Amino acid sequence: MNIEQSKETSKIEDVVIIGSGPAAHTAAIYAGRAALTPLMFEGLFASGVAAGGQLTTTTEIENFPGFLDISVPELMTKMRDQAAHWGTKIFTETVDSIDVSQSPFTVVSDSQTVKTKTIIIATGATAQRLGLPGEETYWQKGISACAVCDGALPIFRNKPMVVIGGGDTAAEEATFLTKFASTVHLLVRRGEMRASKAMQQRVFDNKKIKIHWNTEATEAVGEKLLTGVSVINSKTKETQTITASGLFYAIGHTPNTTFLDNQLELDSTGYIITKNGTPETSIPGVFACGDVQDKVYRQAITAAGSGCQAALLAERFIG
Amino acid sequence: MNIEQSKETSKIEDVVIIGSGPAAHTAAIYAGRAALTPLMFEGLFASGVAAGGQLTTTTEIENFPGFLDISVPELMTKMRDQAAHWGTKIFTETVDSIDVSQSPFTVVSDSQTVKTKTIIIATGATAQRLGLPGEETYWQKGISACAVCDGALPIFRNKPMVVIGGGDTAAEEATFLTKFASTVHLLVRRGEMRASKAMQQRVFDNKKIKIHWNTEATEAVGEKLLTGVSVINSKTKETQTITASGLFYAIGHTPNTTFLDNQLELDSTGYIITKNGTPETSIPGVFACGDVQDKVYRQAITAAGSGCQAALLAERFIG
Numbered sequence: 024m025n026i027e028q029s030k031e032t033s034k035i036e037d038v039v040i041i042g043s044g045p046a047a048h049t050a051a052i053y054a055g056r057a058a059l060t061p062l063m064f065e066g067l068f069a070s071g072v073a074a075g076g077q078l079t080t081t082t083e084i085e086n087f088p089g090f091l092d093i094s095v096p097e098l099m100t101k102m103r104d105q106a107a108h109w110g111t112k113i114f115t116e117t118v119d120s121i122d123v124s125q126s127p128f129t130v131v132s133d134s135q136t137v138k139t140k141t142i143i144i145a146t147g148a149t150a151q152r153l154g155l156p157g158e159e160t161y162w163q164k165g166i167s168a169c170a171v172c173d174g175a176l177p178i179f180r181n182k183p184m185v186v187i188g189g190g191d192t193a194a195e196e197a198t199f200l201t202k203f204a205s206t207v208h209l210l211v212r213r214g215e216m217r218a219s220k221a222m223q224q225r226v227f228d229n230k231k232i233k234i235h236w237n238t239e240a241t242e243a244v245g246e247k248l249l250t251g252v253s254v255i256n257s258k259t260k261e262t263q264t265i266t267a268s269g270l271f272y273a274i275g276h277t278p279n280t281t282f283l284d285n286q287l288e289l290d291s292t293g294y295i296i297t298k299n300g301t302p303e304t305s306i307p308g309v310f311a312c313g314d315v316q317d318k319v320y321r322q323a324i325t326a327a328g329s330g331c332q333a334a335l336l337a338e339r340f341i342g
Numbered sequence: 343m344n345i346e347q348s349k350e351t352s353k354i355e356d357v358v359i360i361g362s363g364p365a366a367h368t369a370a371i372y373a374g375r376a377a378l379t380p381l382m383f384e385g386l387f388a389s390g391v392a393a394g395g396q397l398t399t400t401t402e403i404e405n406f407p408g409f410l411d412i413s414v415p416e417l418m419t420k421m422r423d424q425a426a427h428w429g430t431k432i433f434t435e436t437v438d439s440i441d442v443s444q445s446p447f448t449v450v451s452d453s454q455t456v457k458t459k460t461i462i463i464a465t466g467a468t469a470q471r472l473g474l475p476g477e478e479t480y481w482q483k484g485i486s487a488c489a490v491c492d493g494a495l496p497i498f499r500n501k502p503m504v505v506i507g508g509g510d511t512a513a514e515e516a517t518f519l520t521k522f523a524s525t526v527h528l529l530v531r532r533g534e535m536r537a538s539k540a541m542q543q544r545v546f547d548n549k550k551i552k553i554h555w556n557t558e559a560t561e562a563v564g565e566k567l568l569t570g571v572s573v574i575n576s577k578t579k580e581t582q583t584i585t586a587s588g589l590f591y592a593i594g595h596t597p598n599t600t601f602l603d604n605q606l607e608l609d610s611t612g613y614i615i616t617k618n619g620t621p622e623t624s625i626p627g628v629f630a631c632g633d634v635q636d637k638v639y640r641q642a643i644t645a646a647g648s649g650c651q652a653a654l655l656a657e658r659f660i661g
Contacts, residue, residue, distance in 0.1 A: 109494075320650065322650050328647020332644060
């Protein structure tokens with residue numbers, strides 16, 4: 024280690040925030056106002072997502088309280104500016120690894136190694152996609168990965184929609200979308216659903232939902248907006264194009280936790296396990312907020328709320 | 343019961359929201375976008391607080407993500423408009439009682455009785471005040487009940503401040519304020535603190551905190567802004583005026599839950615008990631969000647996050 028490096032690592036930060044979405048920025052605003060001068064690693068297209076987080080895969084947001092309708096880049100710029108205003112030092116670098124085996128903790132990015140008393144992890148989760156032909160073209164022009172966020176949009180009102188998936192989320196989203204859709208076509212890859220019996224029954228009982236068993240999507244088709252989804256029955260090899268204004272992916276999310284190298288307790292699907300709805304992880308001084316620890320709500324406002332909690336707990340932890 | 347009344351009660355609502363702060367309005371926005379046409383009872387100066395909730399006892403807010411600095415009336419008007427935009431029917435009436443002993447539940451206000459499948463309680467908590475001479479005059483001109491909210495304001499920077507209280511909150515707030523204050527005078531009514539030993543030790547170890555035992559405030563004094571706090575030592579009867587730019591009350595909050603008549607599980611201080619950080623109460627279909635169930639964070643953004651959760655759970659409960 025040369026002298027410059029050893030100097031660099033001799034400073035111990037109060038808090039390092041990893042992430043760039045509503046959870047990360049809210050944590051930064053609160054940590055900053057508590058005079059902790061937080062460092063934030065917002066990532067450089069980390070996990071394939073732009074700074075601003077998972078929210079940036081949509082264009083408008085109508086359900087963040089205080090904003091009747093705002094573009095996502097505008098909302099995220101406001102939050103980022105607010106974090107910076109309160110003294111957050113933002114690095115557009117992706118964190119490669121952390122070491123929480125001893126205190127102070129270590130955070131390593133491409134260009135630097137930082138020692139810190141606390142870490143707030145807000146790296147989010149990425150909705151899985153199928154990579155269908157037409158998917159990029161019609162993303163947010165009919166295709167979405169969040170029924171709660173986008174189901175109420177006028178383009179879907181009384182129109183047929185397609186949901187892909189066989190788990191609880193797919194069952195929930197299909198049921199939810201029947202409030203808006205004329206018909207919901209549920210594409211299930213196998214001859215049965217993985218969803219709980221209760222959720223399945225809810226789907227079976229809903230006359231607006233038509234289940235397509237053993238069916239996979241092959242293409243998203245449309246003009247300016249999505250108009251339909253081409254599918255194939257994997258048993259009969261029959262193909263058809265289902266007319267639809269909406270296509271909702273409910274095939275799961277991938278929490279962005281591989282860089283943790285299993286140093287924190289994760290559940291079987293890779294989400295960080297937190298304690299009783301607080302942002303506390305299995306390591307005291309390391310907090311997790313937003314979608315990286317939430318597979319139930321996944322909303323910008325719930326992420327922001329948990330970011331505030333993480334910052335207040337970090338402040339108390341430092342004392 | 344006359345015919346008109348019986349007609350009125352034959353309709354069963356999906357969700358009734360009780361409250362008017364960030365939790366209530368976020369719940370309304372989400373319930374509205376899920377096509378539940380929520381009813382909201384925002385109260386008529388309920389628990390002595392204007393519609394908008396506890397937040398209305400302050401004037402500006404700097405830590406709600408997305409707003410660098412906004413007046414509270416403006417923020418709450420935006421949220422209320424957004425709730426109304428998504429179909430919320432708002433009544434400026436206080437709820438007198440609810441009956442959750444059978445489903446559908448009943449909500450009774452001054453002028454109406456409503457049947458509903460779910461209830462979201464977001465009635466908040468009210469910070470206790472002392473009713474000192476000068477308190478009204480200097481409220482938000484130096485006097486506050488939230489160190490996390492207001493401690494970072496420029497008027498307090500490097501100035502002496504006074505904190506009143508002897509519990510954990512007082513210890514936490516006094517410690518927190520030393521980041522900004524030149525000195526923090528902690529007024530403790532008795533000869534000892536109620537705070538936990540660990541929190542007390544933190545206070546004793548902090549050289550910026552001066553504890554005044556057996557001391558009570560008698561008056562808030564000032565000019566345009568607060569300049570000091572007059573106190574009396576209850577043992578020696580000595581009086582003095584402590585120079586201070588800030589006076590923070592940390593003498594507790596009263597959750598607004600008396601109208602529940604103990605039909606939900608409450609803790610020993612009257613807060614609604616929720617399950618593992620979710621808004622679920624002891625009665626399925628009744629949800630609680632915001633400060634009425636939170637004595638740890640008490641922030642507008644955490645309240646809003648829990649309001650969203652309550653609405654999503656109510657939506658799933660109805661199915």
